[in-house]
Amino acid sequence: MNKVWHKGLPFSPEVAPYLRRMASVDEHREALLRLQGVWDSLALLGQMSGTATDIAQTRTAFQDLTATLLDSLARRLRTRALQRMDGKARVAIDILVRNLFERTADVGFLASDGPLCAHAALDPADPDHADSRAALQARFADYTAKYSVYDDIVVLSPSGEVLARRDDGITLTHCQEPWVAQALAADAPYFERHGVTALLGGREALVYARALRAPGGADDVIGLLCLSFRLDDEMAAVFRQLLAGDDERAVICLLDAGHRVLQSSDPWQLPVGARLPSRGERLVFAGRDYLCVAASASGYEGYMGPPGWQACVLTPLEWAFEDDEAADDALRALGESLDTRRLFDTELQDIPREARRIQRNLSRTLWNGKLRSHGQADAGTGSAEFATTLLNEVQRTGGQLREVFEQAIAKLQGSAMATVFDTALFQARLAIDIMDRNLYERANDCRWWALDVRLQRALAAQGTPQAAAAAAEAQQVLQHINSLYTVYSLLLVYDTQGRVVAVSDPAQSHHVGKPLNASWAAAALALRDPERHVVSRHEATPLYQTPGAVGSDSARPTYVYATSLQHAGHVVGGIAVVFDGAPQLAAMLQDALADMQKGSDGASAPVGLFVARDGRVVASADARWPAGSAAPLQPALLATLAAGQTLRTELDVDGWVFAAGIAMSQGYREYRQGQSASAEDVAAVLLLPLGPRAAATAGDADAGFAPPPAQAGAERLDIAAFSVAGEWLGLPAGLLVEAVEQPRLTSLPNAPRALIGMLQHAGRMLPVLDLGLALYGRASNGSEAPVVICRNAQGQGLAVRVDELGPVFGVAAAQALPSPGGRARLVRGGDASSHRMLTLLQPEDLWAHLGIAPGIGAEPRALALPSP
Structure with a gap:
């Protein structure tokens, strides 16, 4: 992929426009480049003095990794910002569409309301028309009291005359706008229209309409029912929820098919009526740069919402890539205890591995340099001390580079971990909000349908000669309602004795005539306030059975909502709606x-x-x-x-x-x-x-070993340290040639377990001893472990695999204390690691391990090495 250069480093093209806004990228870039500048100065000093090891290759590796790390950080900042915004946009439009789906059913139900249709069929010249209108307005008030999502209900004649409305503050008498004729002629279950309309006082409104048919099943259109949805109110609630917390700087808006702003969470930044460009994730509006994400509806029960509507989230670029708060101690500790290979992608896993590889290579290079320094004839003189000091400074600077890398990597990983927790919490809030909104509809539905006069009459007729016909009519009403509201498995009405009178599903007619013994049924009959309802516990009920099954064992748990049915001021029974809870x-x-x-x-x-x-x-x-x-x-x-x-x-x-x-x-x-x-x-x-959980690992030498201060004027002993199986060991530096990394080994058949093969070095084949296996029975990490080349006083060569390389230092010979019961000597660490001890091995003991390998020691001179 072609890269875009920014301040001397290559970046992916998709992040290039945002780099000036990514403060954390600049922060890490400056820290790394500053340390690389120090590195260059040290390399120059080493070249001028002729004492430093060449570190150009390591410097190049760090520079390449710097580019990879910063590009990865920038891409993740962009990706996380876009993902967070996309989640909010999807939630905003999907919640709205779920809500509007219920409205498409409401208009179908209310269009079959008996008093409403009777009023629409009544001649305006009829003397009863005024009383009928007043009664219908009161009925509309009852309906909107249960469903506060509507701000007006209007009934129009086929010619556009206003026959009745909920809001009598609007004095319009006729509406003959083109959409009214379209709605009257529509055959669909609902007609949906958004725009400015005189019907609602000249404001912009979202209206659901349906033609009214003459009572008695005639097909004649007698009027038009219009429900006005509180879109402003609904979107304001959605915006408040999604922008709660630390997202106040973002703007969420609702767009129509032409990318015109219908609703805005911040009209000062993004006014209603503005038209947004329809291209790209970066948007310039009113002279300000935004990161922009738009989402279309996922759909609900096949309904996709008004055509072309989208939710859009915009975040000003100066705030889009703000650093999140650092992961707390608990998150960091959790991350360290997990196997996160699934959570972090390959690139993020490779960066720390590469950083460790570079650091190991640097450590090996410097270790070899210190070996040469300690092996010089003028060891202990100013020249050798300068070389050692310079090498130590290079190592310290390399450690600082590694720390900056580790901090940046920890930031990336901590951000990834926090993102998962944030997503889990955000989606949980979404799920419970969807549930609350859905059950709000269920609680309102049963109270809406309790206002249906046909159901009221059917229950009032029980015990009379008209009972059977009334029950049949109630069943037709329930079937019609259930066909509109598909989220129910069953609707039913029951009399004051608790016996089921009619059900919506003929296949469940076996419930008719049977008593309802559940506590919710009696509680609903006790209600006198039409604004109240009852709901069952979430428990198994025979009204909700596994499809195709019969019997008490097939009952499934769900919610049942119920309220009383009243007629002429008296409770005549109840209505219950069985939520199809499982799906x-x-x-x-x-x-x-x-x-x-x-x-x-x-x-x-x-x-x-x-x-x-x-x-x-x-x-x-x-x-x-x-x-x-x-x-x-x-x-x-x-x-x-x-x-x-x-x-x-x-x-x-x-x-x-x-x-x-x-x-x-x-x-x-x-x-x-x-x-x-x-x-x-x-x-x-x-x-x-x-x-x-990550598998527990054995202890290691991460605590390090700080050499003790050498005693002046004493006999000097130079030691090269390394760790094996979590223990610090050392050999006389004069017997070590160099450390090599990941050499190619040739296996030896029938060799002891600790003798892991042969390697070629300086034209000769050397046996390779895994010191962890030889001393502690625990193998070193073969893919990362360095191999140290040794020679003994007779010139025999041996390669020893260890875990990590340590310091090369000098101490007074008296500071190497005899080991109790052994030939090795012990050296106590300095102040920083005074609790740690280094075991100084006897070279002869290493070669003794080869004596058990047949044929290896037959020709000692064949393994001879030149003196270092």
Whole structure:
């Protein structure tokens, strides 16, 4: 891919326009380039003095990795910003479309309302017309009291005359706009129109309309019903929810098919009526640069919303790539305890590996340089001390470079970890919001339909000769309603004795005549206030059975909403709506899990659950936790959550660690507002996989070994240190030639386990001893472990594989203390590692390990090496 150069470094083209706004990229770039400048100065000093090891190759490797790291950081900043914005845009449009889907059903139901149709059929010259209009306006008030999503209901005659309306503050008497004729002629279940209309006082409105038919089944069009949806109110609530927290600088807007702004969360930045360009993720509006993401509706029950509508999120570029707060200690500790190969992509995993490889190579290069320095004839003189000091400074600068890399990598990984937790919490909030909004509709539906006079008359007729005909009419009404509202498995009405009178599904007519013994049925009959309703616990009911099954064992858990039916001021029965909970609740969870990466096995797949406060699963998108089972979390996590409160935590499930986002229900509009905490409260729980726990590793030498200060004027002993199996060991520096990395080995058949092969060095083949296996029975990491070339006093050569290289230093011979019961000597570390001891090995002991290998030591001179 072609790169774009920015301040001396190559970047991917997609991030180039944003680099000036990415402060963290500049911060790391300046720190790395500053250290590389120091590096260059040290390299120059080494070349001028002739004492320093050539580090140009390492410098180039660090520079290449710097470019990779900063480009990766920039791309991830961009990707995360776009993903966060895309999530909000998708939620905004999908929540709206779910809401509007219910409106398409409402207009169909209300268009069959008996008093409404009777008034539309009434001649305006009829003396009863004024009384009928007043009664209908009161009826509209009853309907809108239950559904506050409407600000007006209007009935027009076929000629456009206003026959009745909810808002009598608008004095318009006729509306003959073209869309009225289109709606009257439409055969579809609903007519949807957004725009300015005189019908609603000249304001812009979203209207759902349906032609009214003459009572008695005639096809004559007698009028037009129009429902005006509170779009401003609805979008303001959506904007508040999505911009809560630290996203106030972003702007969310609703666009029409022409990219004109219909609704805006910040009209000062993005006014309603403005037209946005339709291209690219970078947008300039009113002289300001924005990062921009637009999303179309996913659709709900086949409904896609008004044609061409989109939600769009814009973030000013100066704020789009702000650093998130650093991951807290708990997140960092969690990240260190996990196998995150699934969470972090290959590039992000490769960067720290490459940094470690470069650091190992540098350590080996400097180690060899120090060996040469300590091996010089003038060791201990000013020239040798300068060389050692220079090499130490190079090593210190390399360590600083590594620290900057580690900080940047930790930032990337911490950001990735925090993103998973943020996503889990955001999607949990989305899931519970979808559920609250959906159940708001269910609570309102049963109260709406309780206003249907045909159902009221049918129950009032029970016990009379007209009972059978009335029940048949009630069944037709329920069937019609159920065909519009497909989220129910059954609608039914029952009399004051609790006996079922009619059902919406003929296949379930076996319920007719049977008593309802559930507590909710009696509670609904006790209601006198038409604004109230009851809802069952989420529990199994014979009204909701597994399709095709019969019997109590096939009953499934769901919610049943119910209210009383009143006629002539008296309760004549009740209406109950059985929510088709299993697929509907699962679909809500699937919406929240949409587009998330699935694991290759069930254990590592995202999990979505609705869970009652007592820990019972209400609904699940995972077969491991069916409804009614115990959720994979402690109920104590939910017990103290207040309405609308959220929590993020980690959970261990089936050997995997998941980021858990938990959001408690808070209701919607009037639904469940202000209620006290209950065991029936529901929370959404979203679990996103992080990875299995990392396997425990044996201790290592990461603490380092600081050489003790040498005693002046004493006999000097030069030591080259290395670590093996977490222990610090050393050999006399004069017996070591150099360290090599990842040499190619030739295997030896029938050799002892510690003798891992032969390698070619300086024209000769040398045996290779794995010191970890030889001394501790634990092999070194063959892919990364350096190999040290040794020679003994007789000139025999030997290669020793170790774990890590340590310092090359000099001490007084008296500081190497005899080891109790052994031939090795011990050297205590300096102040920084005074608790650590280095074991100084006897060279002869290494060669003794070769004596057990047949044929290896037959010709000692064949293994001779020149003196270093």
